[in-house]
Amino acid sequence: MIDLSVNIAGLIFKNPVTTASGTFGYGDEFRDFIDLGQLGGVFVKAVTGKNRDGNAYPRMSETPSGMLNSVGLQNRGVDYFCREIYPKIKDFNTNVIVNVSGSTLEEYVEVAGRINELAKIPAIELNISCPNVKLGGMAFGTVPSMAADVTSAVRKVYKKVLMVKLSPNVTSIAEIAKAVVDGGADVITLINTLLGMAIDAEQRRPVLSTITGGLSGPAIKPVALRMVWQVHKAVPVPIIGLGGIMNATDAIEFFLAGATAIQVGTANFIDPQVSVKIVAGIEEYLVRHHLDSVNSLIGALRTD
Amino acid sequence: MDVRKLVQDLHVVKNIRLNDRHFLLELVAPETFPMLLPGQFVQALVKDSPSTFLRRPFSIHSVDYVNNTLRLLIQLKGAGTHHLSLLREGEPLNLIYPLGNSFSFPQTNDVLLIGGGCGVAPLLFLSQFLRQQHQIHPTMLLGFKTKEEVTEIEEYSRFGNVHVITDDGTEGEKGLVVDHSLIRDGINQFKKIYACGPEPMLRAIAKIAGIHHIDCEVSLENTMACGFGVCLCCVTATQTGNERVCVEGPVFNTRKLKWN
Ligand SMILES: Cc1cc2nc3c(=O)[nH]c(=O)nc-3n(C[C@H](O)[C@H](O)[C@H](O)COP(=O)(O)OP(=O)(O)OC[C@H]3O[C@@H](n4cnc5c(N)ncnc54)[C@H](O)[C@@H]3O)c2cc1C
Ligand SMILES: Cc1cc2nc3c(=O)[nH]c(=O)nc-3n(C[C@H](O)[C@H](O)[C@H](O)COP(=O)(O)O)c2cc1C
Ligand code: FES
Numbered sequence: 197m198i199d200l201s202v203n204i205a206g207l208i209f210k211n212p213v214t215t216a217s218g219t220f221g222y223g224d225e226f227r228d229f230i231d232l233g234q235l236g237g238v239f240v241k242a243v244t245g246k247n248r249d250g251n252a253y254p255r256m257s258e259t260p261s262g263m264l265n266s267v268g269l270q271n272r273g274v275d276y277f278c279r280e281i282y283p284k285i286k287d288f289n290t291n292v293i294v295n296v297s298g299s300t301l302e303e304y305v306e307v308a309g310r311i312n313e314l315a316k317i318p319a320i321e322l323n324i325s326c327p328n329v330k331l332g333g334m335a336f337g338t339v340p341s342m343a344a345d346v347t348s349a350v351r352k353v354y355k356k357v358l359m360v361k362l363s364p365n366v367t368s369i370a371e372i373a374k375a376v377v378d379g380g381a382d383v384i385t386l387i388n389t390l391l392g393m394a395i396d397a398e399q400r401r402p403v404l405s406t407i408t409g410g411l412s413g414p415a416i417k418p419v420a421l422r423m424v425w426q427v428h429k430a431v432p433v434p435i436i437g438l439g440g441i442m443n444a445t446d447a448i449e450f451f452l453a454g455a456t457a458i459q460v461g462t463a464n465f466i467d468p469q470v471s472v473k474i475v476a477g478i479e480e481y482l483v484r485h486h487l488d489s490v491n492s493l494i495g496a497l498r499t500d
Numbered sequence: 501m502d503v504r505k506l507v508q509d510l511h512v513v514k515n516i517r518l519n520d521r522h523f524l525l526e527l528v529a530p531e532t533f534p535m536l537l538p539g540q541f542v543q544a545l546v547k548d549s550p551s552t553f554l555r556r557p558f559s560i561h562s563v564d565y566v567n568n569t570l571r572l573l574i575q576l577k578g579a580g581t582h583h584l585s586l587l588r589e590g591e592p593l594n595l596i597y598p599l600g601n602s603f604s605f606p607q608t609n610d611v612l613l614i615g616g617g618c619g620v621a622p623l624l625f626l627s628q629f630l631r632q633q634h635q636i637h638p639t640m641l642l643g644f645k646t647k648e649e650v651t652e653i654e655e656y657s658r659f660g661n662v663h664v665i666t667d668d669g670t671e672g673e674k675g676l677v678v679d680h681s682l683i684r685d686g687i688n689q690f691k692k693i694y695a696c697g698p699e700p701m702l703r704a705i706a707k708i709a710g711i712h713h714i715d716c717e718v719s720l721e722n723t724m725a726c727g728f729g730v731c732l733c734c735v736t737a738t739q740t741g742n743e744r745v746c747v748e749g750p751v752f753n754t755r756k757l758k759w760n
Pocket of ligand 1: 552557558560576577621723
């Protein structure tokens with residue numbers, strides 16, 4: 197009997213395949229394509245304190261093996277989320293996890309506190325790639341002390357599983373990982389998008405209205421694997437890995453590097469059914485390798 | 501109306517080269533079509549083109565419910581459309597469809613359809629729909645670059661009166677669609693305008709419609725990543741905030757847009 201389930205900080209996922217925040221809407225949008233109950237979990241898109249209209253169009257540029265986006269956390273704010281969205285998603289037959297974002301420490305704390313009251317949300321994922329407006333726009337996740345501060349402030353108000361999603365735009369990912377674990381993170385998710393830029397040579401203009409944006413897709417997979425590996429060696433908490441996962445083989449690579457579960461992001465845009473195909477592909481891999489559980493793959497990279 | 505979206509392999513029945521820059525793909529579906537509406541689009545998966553990472557959106561050009569076929573009218577732009585132009589009879593093409601809202605149904609018979617460039621694509625389906633479902637005989641103004649690109653006029657003519665304008669005057673009147681006499685001298689005979697084409701053209705039409713108090717709907721072609729509402733990359737600014745061109749659009753009433 198093959199066991200696809202994983203235990204992440206006490207929370208059971210029926211399989212290790214989940215979907216990445218910002219690439220899966222609120223999940224509802226995918227019900228024409230897949231049975232959400234076949235996934236380990238869904239990470240719904242970022243929720244902030246107040247309504248945010250996001251950045252101006254254009255917000256997207258296709259790049260070699262990937263894309264840049266500068267959506268800018270467009271969402272209707274935490275009140276709207278609790279009132280209008282939560283009732284629609286709370287009974288999905290899978291773990292529904294909310295991505296919490298903010299532009300001040302207080303905003304993170306406020307949103308996390310509100311989500312803490314929602315009985316059917318078993319965990320939050322703190323998106324610390326956001327710029328801190330009070331500290332000159334430097335992203336929370338790029339300075340260890342800021343990353344630790346926001347984590348510990350949220351830890352005080354959030355009683356369930358606390359996941360922190362790291363930004364890859366740092367010199368030492370291990371240092372940031374240690375800082376958020378010291379701050380009270382139960383789980384680390386990585387990676388968020390890599391800062392990048394696209395230029396229209398004919399127009400001599402940037403493609404994105406914001407000039408720079410976040411790179412995702414297969415182009416970033418090698419960076420993501422490297423960072424999962426480094427964090428796996430640096431801290432004892434479970435890791436949810438992502439970055440450019442397009443198929444089951446990519447997912448297996450993340451388990452070997454040290455991830456306990458994975459998220460599928462940009463790949464959802466190209467094939468909205470890819471997440472359930474990855475579940476099937478992982479099972480097929482386990483059979484082929486005579487393994488009875490994904491747990492035996494986690495961090496099992498042979499380096500001798 | 502909530503029609504279930506499909507991810508489906510359709511197969512090429514015909515790939516017809518119209519001229520240097522345009523071709524028609526006729527595709528047959530494996531099962532009966534769901535209800536398809538004019539203005540809706542598909543997201544096509546381009547295989548074997550390494551530089552084409554995302555799907556490519558195309559409007560539904562025409563639909564044949566009897567044979568379960570639909571047509572796309574495609575302008576060659578870059579690698580993605582080039583690869584689609586190479587598809588041969590019998591080959592599969594994976595689509596996500598039907599996507600987006602649709603043109604609304606007019607409360608009047610005095611309807612003008614305006615298309616420029618590959619913006620003519622949804623207008624054949626729209627004129628077919630207006631004629632067959634609503635017994636409306638629309639007037640159409642179609643703008644092309646030059647004579648060689650003026651195609652399928654007989655098709656449009658089955659459903660309404662067609663006027664042509666070319667940039668270089670090699671067929672019909674000369675200039676951009678907004679230079680046509682129908683717009684300069686005859687615009688007041690219309691109570692509703694539907695337009696699709698490059699954004700500068702749509703803005704110019706919206707302005708004229710505004711001046712003459714004519715209700716106007718435009719179909720936008722913002723760049724898209726998903727096409728089904730989850731990435732928020734395709735938004736346009738509206739009176740009620742940023743809205744998704746792939747879900748709340750691609751068709752918007754110009755009163756709703758923040759174009760002034
Ligand atoms: C809702 C919608 C409906 C559309 N309907 C049709 C249609 O019926 N027929 C048709 O021929 N085209 C249509 N388009 C445009 C079509 O999707 C693009 O031309 C196509 O994606 C280009 O792909 P490519 O790989 O060949 O070119 P790329 O290599 O991606 O691009 C080549 C050039 O085309 C430009 N381009 C790319 N995407 C767009 C876009 N969305 N709008 C304007 N310029 C773009 C790029 O900036 C670049 O300069 C539609 C677009 C949308 C959003
Ligand atoms: C359009 C888009 C929107 C995103 N929005 C969010 C977000 O709101 N919060 C967040 O933590 N990450 C967001 N991300 C980052 C993804 O969750 C993911 O970390 C990143 O895309 C890398 O994974 P991938 O290569 O599989 O897409 C977004 C990514 C994309 C492409
Ligand atoms: S293209 Fe993704 S939301 Fe419209």
